[in-house]
Amino acid sequence: MLWEAIVFYTFIVISMINVIHFGLYLVGANYYDFQQFRKSVKTRTTKRPRTIRPLVTVIIPAHNEELSITRSLDSVRKSSYRKKEIIVVDDASTDRTRAIVRQYIAAHPKANIRLMFKRKNGGKATAMNHALRHGAKGDIIMTLDADSLIHKNSIANAVSYFDDPLVVGVAANVRVLDSTTILGLLQKFEYMIGYRSKKFFSVTNSEFIIGGVASTYRTAVLKQVGFYDHDIITEDIALSLKIVARGNKEHRIVYGVNVLAMTEGVQTFKALLRQRYRWKMGNLQSILKYRHLVASRSSLYSKMLTWYRMPMAFLGEVFLLFEPFILAYVLYLCINLGSLMLVVGAYLTITVYLMWNIFPDEHMSFRNKLKMSTYAPIMYFIMYIMNVVQVAAIVRCLVNYQQVLRKVKTNSTWVSPERQGQQVSYS
Secondary structure: OHHHHHHHHHHHHHHHHHHHHHHHHHHHHHHHHHHHHHHHHHHHHOOOOOOOOOOEEEEEEEOOOOOOHHHHHHHHHOOOOOOEEEEEEEEOOOOOHHHHHHHHHHHOOOOOEEEEEEOOOOOHHHHHHHHHHHOOOOOEEEEOOOOOEEOOOHHHHHHHHOOOOOEEEEEEEEEEOOOOOHHHHHHHHHHHHHHHHHHHHHHOOOOOOOOOOOEEEEHHHHHHHOOOOOOOOOHHHHHHHHHHOOOOOOOEEEEEEEEEEEEOOOOOHHHHHHHHHHHHHHHHHHHHHOHHHOOOOOOOOOHHHHHHHHHHHHHHHHHHHHHHHHHHHHHHHHHHHOOOHHHHHHHHHHHHHHHHHHOOOOOOOHHHHHHHHHHHHHHHHHHHHHHHHHHHHHHHHHHOHHHHOOOOOOOOOOOOOOOOOOOOOOO
């Protein structure tokens, strides 16, 4: 039957593309690791003291972050990089965030911390722009979400990437704080896999996304592009893609595996749905806004960006729409053939892939690797939760297509987050 042929070949094409992706990510990550090893050996053998230490401004935008702001400030204050200033932008908080920051500043008068506040809830982009225009003095800007914290060497490590004059932005290596819930475990694996794929994007110069956690930029470049935009719901994706659109050969964004940061995962399924819809909407808005990069022949851009990364970023969202049908087709084949080999093959592939992400990890202790590996056999099934969330997000984006096309104004105001606020050490 015609419909069976269409479904079959769609299944084959999408499956082959996913397998190729897995292979590229693994090879790219291993090559990145090899580059980092060579770099570390060269640094040890030719180590010279850094003569220029630029001032780094760490901006922490906050809205109702009383549970986590102290933890975030502690991690930045205790950083091994001393030439820094910290700006907290309180964006119309209605809780004790502002009072807590003031108390913290009074308790640590030598920490070079300033509090700026806005009386109207304008959203993260507005808060960041306020600090960039009216307070930031650093040559390098690091942005840090108020629910996140950084390793003591993360700022110094981020600064080292800017020794390359072509580098204008550095994406951090973000991990999810430990959680005893299924959603927490799911997000922990997802971040681990997602950020390892950034190694491939970095070595092929095809990265265009820097998240909001510990993202680092040259201040001069931020001024040149006009800081954060307000017409896209994910201000961090919009900013990094706006920078890349100027030419990613001369304005490179790289992944910093040693720029470690920790953040809280969302606490409820409802919050996860809301978060991923926001991310999906912002990603689609950004890709469509800069769609001229797709298959561009301009010498300003790397071919991997214009002929692979940008097209696949869009096609990946399209493929999500087919997932429920492909899953139903696989189950149909299993029943029709009286065999579960398709499901077993997929299960084994994903499980091996997860293990391949766990054990090469540079920053996880061997004990934690063993712990994570015990979860790997069940993650194939748990990850279907994220599949449901992602499909729901793309369907919702289709329903709100006018907002995707930016024909309807994006609401950029803050929504009070749900936080655990547990005190942790990440040094």
